[in-house]
Amino acid sequence: MAGEVWQDRPIYGYDSPAVQNTYIEREAASVADFFLPHLQPGMSLLDCGCGPGALTLDLAEAVAPGQAVGIDLEPSMIERAIALATQRQVANVQFRTANICDLPFPGSSFDAIFTSAVLEHLSNPEQALREMYRVLKPGGFVGMIKTDWGEPLISPPPDEAVRQFFELFERGFNHHGGSLNRGRHLRVR
Known part of the structure; x- marks a missing residue:
C-alpha cells in the first residue's frame, strides 16, 4: 500500500471497521500453522503488516518471554492492536506504525519475521524483502x-458480475503497483 490514499482514506478501505473486524477474528493456529512450530520461547519476532494484531498476539505468546513487535502502515490498525493487547493482557508485545519498505529497526534485530498478504499490495516488494x-x-x-487470486474457487460458479469484480480489483492493485496474482511468481530457495 505504501501509504497511498484515495479521498483521504487508505486504498481498498483497509481502515474500515468491517475490514478490521474480519482480521481480528484470525488465529495463528490456523493462519500461521506452518510457522508456529519453528518459534521458541525467548525469540524476538516481527510481524510486518500486523493489522489489528490478532495474529501478532498469538505469535507473541509462542515466543514469550521473548518480545514481539507488530507493524502496520495504517494507524487505526495499530490503535486496534494496542487495544486488543490490553484486552488480552499480552505484555510481551508492542505495536507501531511503520512501513515494511523502511523498517525502523537496526540490522539483525529479530530471530523470526512473519508477514501475511502484504507484498501483493506493494509496488516494490523486493525492497520489503531486503528490509526484512x-x-x-x-x-x-x-x-x-502470499495470496494468488488468479483462479479463486467460488461455488456456485461465478457469474459475469463476479468475474468483472475480480478483473477490476486486480486492475486497481495494478494501478498502484501491486498484484493480486503475485504469489504465483514466487520462487522457493
Missing part, C-alpha cells in the same frame, strides 16, 4: 503468506 532480511538475525527465518 536486513533486520533478520543470522540464522533467523521468515514466514510469509
Whole structure:
C-alpha cells in the first residue's frame, strides 16, 4: 500500500471497521500453522503488516518471554492492536506504525519475521524483502503468506458480475503497483 490514499482514506478501505473486524477474528493456529512450530520461547519476532494484531498476539505468546513487535502502515490498525493487547493482557508485545519498505529497526534485530498478504499490495516488494532480511538475525527465518487470486474457487460458479469484480480489483492493485496474482511468481530457495 505504501501509504497511498484515495479521498483521504487508505486504498481498498483497509481502515474500515468491517475490514478490521474480519482480521481480528484470525488465529495463528490456523493462519500461521506452518510457522508456529519453528518459534521458541525467548525469540524476538516481527510481524510486518500486523493489522489489528490478532495474529501478532498469538505469535507473541509462542515466543514469550521473548518480545514481539507488530507493524502496520495504517494507524487505526495499530490503535486496534494496542487495544486488543490490553484486552488480552499480552505484555510481551508492542505495536507501531511503520512501513515494511523502511523498517525502523537496526540490522539483525529479530530471530523470526512473519508477514501475511502484504507484498501483493506493494509496488516494490523486493525492497520489503531486503528490509526484512536486513533486520533478520543470522540464522533467523521468515514466514510469509502470499495470496494468488488468479483462479479463486467460488461455488456456485461465478457469474459475469463476479468475474468483472475480480478483473477490476486486480486492475486497481495494478494501478498502484501491486498484484493480486503475485504469489504465483514466487520462487522457493
